[in-house]
Amino acid sequence: MSEEAIYYPTYGEALTAHAAEMPDQIALRFGDRTTDYKTYDRHATQIANGLAAMGLSKGDRIAYFGKNSDRSVELAMGAARAGIVFIPIIWRLSPKEVDFILNDSGAKILFVEPEFAAQLPFEGETIQTDDSFDSWRDGQSDAPVTTEVGAQDALLQLYTSGxxxxxxxxxxxxxxxxxxxxxxxxHNIYWYCAERGETMIFAMPYGHIAGVGTALGAVLGGQELIIHREFDPALMIADTQKYQVAWIFIVPAALGIMLAHPDAANADFSSVKGLTYGASPIPLDMLKEGVERLKCDFAQLYGLTETFGTVISLSPGDHKPENVKGREHVMKSAGQPMPGVEVRILDEDLNPLPAGETGEVAIKSDCVMLGYWNRPEENAKAMIGDGWFRTGDAGMLDEEGYLYIQDRIKDMIISGGENVYPAEVESAVYGHPDIADIAVIGIPDEKWGEAVKAVVVAKPGSGLTEQDVIAYAKDNIAGFKCPKTVDFIDALPRNPSGKILRRELRAPYWEGKERAVN
Known part of the structure; x- marks a missing residue:
């Protein structure tokens, strides 16, 4: 059977296969450190045995708090091989948010980068991912792991705001x-399944499916993963040339920053076969500039944490004006379902709607999650039977099967690729003694796609200022979730049942836009 046709039920099996068939192929590159597949496989086994020696067993959970590194990637694979659930936490979250996740998750061990260790209140055992991690790992047995891990066993637990x-x-x-x-x-979806040995850059945050998913996808396909601690436009440009990078995944905001960097003007991007982007649509001018500079295929990816990432894609062919002449509107879509993925548009009673009508996007696929951890009510709302999952996005399917995202039923804001939920921000800010009422909305932003805005009703005579609100938010939630601007009004618009009419608040800022996402 050819490599292209092989289905690896688990990531551990994929790693074992690549280690046996191409042991000297570089698997991980992080700064000056390189790890070949033979060593990667051994390290994963040692980590798995090390976790077992600490008393962990299949189904237990470990957490990681830090940025991207070869150690954090190996840790995920070691946990996967042991049947232990891996929980990478977004490092930009506030201590209060991280504390909630650690308590909710049931993690028994926290692996943490040294720079963050002092700020995390964790009662369980903590291991720092510095040189001492290497010593711990290398001191473990490399005997084959005896725990049986199957395809349907839990692998990841990623936290998404609700x-x-x-x-x-x-x-x-x-x-x-x-x-x-x-x-x-x-089906030759080549832009989503790179070939063995091809190079790809991993720079998206590890706690997102776009981050840890990229790292796991590389081991599944046998690629060389070039790991950046975080997005750095100069480093991305330099490494693309130095290591002849074939594939890049990035969010549009980061692409704009990279293209604007002085080093991009004379950079040699000739090795790049394709650039995939997600989290938000790409502005047409940025797309044109990107194609002109990189001269490679562009593809849009749409998905959710709950679908292990991509389930819809706008193909490279649909990014080329000559291919969509007379139907240019498809360039504004999220794309078409991937093979093995079904999409429906549902009305309020969860009945399917015909093409051309807007409703809630629902997905059916083997990619759909096992469920939300300890959230039976949330599961009942989202998982509606026969494998269908409600995304919370409002969209429309056209006659050709292209999906157009129109709005967010759940009011989610996407700023620079990060998900922000208004209710979470409102809850964090409402405790300010001078705030009588508050609503949070997303407004268009040229750099980040969307920006967080708070609309506040101040208590009479309080003298509350914009900076007061923003400073209070920063004490309670991650900086990327905090309002960037604040408007003050006398009363929030509400419907007869008292629900805030966010759409009415958003309307002036989105006037002239074709959709309420950016």
Whole structure:
């Protein structure tokens, strides 16, 4: 059987296969450190045995708090091999948010980068991912792991903010992530399944599915993963040239920053086969500039944490004006379903709507999560039977099967690729003694796609200022979730049942826009 057709039920099995067939191929590159597949495989086994020696067993959970590194990637694979659920936490979250996640998740051990260790209140055992981590890992047995791990076993637990303001743990299985690759190969979705040995840069935050998913996808396909601690436009440009990078995944805001960097003007991007982007649509002018500078294929990816990332894609062909002449509108879509993915548009009673009508986007796929951790009510709302999952996005399917995202039913804001829920921000800010009422909305922003705005009703005679509100928010939630601007009004618009009419608040800022997402 050819490599293209192989289905690896678990990530551990994929790593073992690559280690046996191309042991000397570089798997991980982080700064001056390189790790080949033979060593990567051994390290994953040692980490798995090390976790077992600490008393952990299949189904237990460990957390990681820090930025991207080769150690954090190896840790994920070691946990996967042991059947232990891996919980990477977004490092930009506030201590209060991280504390909630650690308590909710049931993590028994926290692995943390030294620079963050002092700020985390964790009662369990903590291991720092510095040189001492290497010593711990290398001191463990490299005997084969005896724990049986199957395709449907839990692999990841990623926390996504919720409409209630409390983060939810999205539990994903091995199969959620491994099932698509054979289908992608069969249907030549080449921009989503790089070849063995090809190079790709990993620079997106590890606590997101776009981050840890990229790292896991590389081991599934046998690629060389070039790891950046965080997005750095100069480093991305330099490494693309130095290591002849073939594939880049990035959010549009980061692409704009990279293209604007002085080093981009004379950079040699000739090795790049394709650039995939997600989290928000790409502005047409940025797309044109990107294609002109990089001269490679562009593809849009749409998905959610709950679907292990991509389930819809706008192909490279649909990014080329000559291919869509007379139907240029498809360039404004999220794309078409990937092989093995079904999409429906539902009305308020969860009945399917015909093409051309707007409703809630629902997905059916083997990529759909196992469920939310300890959230039975949330699961009942989202998982509606026969494998269908409600995304919370409002969209429309056209006659050709292209999906157009129109709005966000759950009011989510995407700023620079980060998800922000209004209810979470409102809950964090409402405690200010001078705030009588508050609503949070997303408004267009040229650099970040959307920016967070608070609309506040101040208590009479308080003298509350914009800076007061922003400073209070920063004490309670991560900086990227805090309002960038504040408007003061006399009363918030509400419907007869008392619900805030966010759409009415957003309307002036989105006037002239074709959709209420940016």
């Amino acid at each position: 409409t209630t303001g409390l983060p939810k743990g999205v539990v994903l299985s091995h199969h959620n992530g491994t099932n698509l690759r054979p289908l992608m190969k069969k």
